[in-house]
Amino acid sequence: MTATPILYSFRRCPYAMRARLGMSAARQTVRIREVVLRDKPAEMLAASPKGTVPVLVLDGGEVIDESLDIMHWALGQNDPEGWLAPDAAGMDALIQRNDGPFKRALDRYKYPDRYAADGIDRETWRAEGMAILDDLSGRIAGNGGQLMGPQVSLADMAIFPFVRQFAATDAGFWDETAPAPLKAWLSGHLESPRFRAIMAKYAPWAPGVPEPELPIGA
Numbered sequence: 001m002t003a004t005p006i007l008y009s010f011r012r013c014p015y016a017m018r019a020r021l022g023m024s025a026a027r028q029t030v031r032i033r034e035v036v037l038r039d040k041p042a043e044m045l046a047a048s049p050k051g052t053v054p055v056l057v058l059d060g061g062e063v064i065d066e067s068l069d070i071m072h073w074a075l076g077q078n079d080p081e082g083w084l085a086p087d088a089a090g091m092d093a094l095i096q097r098n099d100g101p102f103k104r105a106l107d108r109y110k111y112p113d114r115y116a117a118d119g120i121d122r123e124t125w126r127a128e129g130m131a132i133l134d135d136l137s138g139r140i141a142g143n144g145g146q147l148m149g150p151q152v153s154l155a156d157m158a159i160f161p162f163v164r165q166f167a168a169t170d171a172g173f174w175d176e177t178a179p180a181p182l183k184a185w186l187s188g189h190l191e192s193p194r195f196r197a198i199m200a201k202y203a204p205w206a207p208g209v210p211e212p213e214l215p216i217g218a
């Protein structure tokens with residue numbers, strides 16, 4: 001019998017969210033080990049010394065420690081909803097822009113004190129982020145509801161956890177300013193049963209602590 005893979009995860013991390021969403025779509029059961037980032041388990045660091053979540057440890061010891069690689073691994077096993085069906089290069093370009101320039105703007109908008117030495121004000125970073133989000137919104141409106149077409153894809157699921165963080169940074173600004181197609185797209189994902197399921201709260205893992213299984217009904 002093969003052991004169920006282990007996923008080191010942190011509930012509020014957008015990279016870990018995308019990994020859990022991928023597991024849910026692939027109907028791939030994993031044992032969740034909830035991590036406290038300031039006190040990472042030695043077992044996780046032994047598997048992946050770079051010390052970021054998510055980390056997937058497969059039966060047999062293979063380690064995958066980049067969130068996108070974890071999504072691709074899961075969907076490579078099973079992709080019943082066709083998340084990999086749209087143009088791969090087009091999805092990759094959107095995800096790379098998200099993980100690069102958008103994440104950079106998001107961090108500086110969200111944590112201005114950490115980047116005060118850069119001398120660039122928060123509104124500038126917010127505008128940088130919004131320019132990318134306006135482009136996403138145009139795609140959503142033009143494609144029938146999701147980034148690559150009417151159906152949910154890898155790109156939507158890899159990106160919306162980051163848009164969630166941007167929206168929550170200043171909810172008043174978001175409500176007044178965000179374009180309607182983007183708002184509807186984000187709300188649809190946040191209110192989905194899948195997102196609720198992958199946001200279940202777990203006690204931090206330590207040896208001997210139970211490892212809850214995901215997905216608990218996709």
Ligand SMILES: N[C@@H](CCC(=O)N[C@@H](CS)C(=O)NCC(=O)O)C(=O)O
Nearest residue numbers: 013014015037052053054065066067
């Ligand atoms: N490129 C990595 C980035 C993962 C990442 O940066 N995760 C953050 C949490 S959201 C982390 O673990 N940071 C290490 C720390 O805060 O100690 C991936 O896609 O998996």
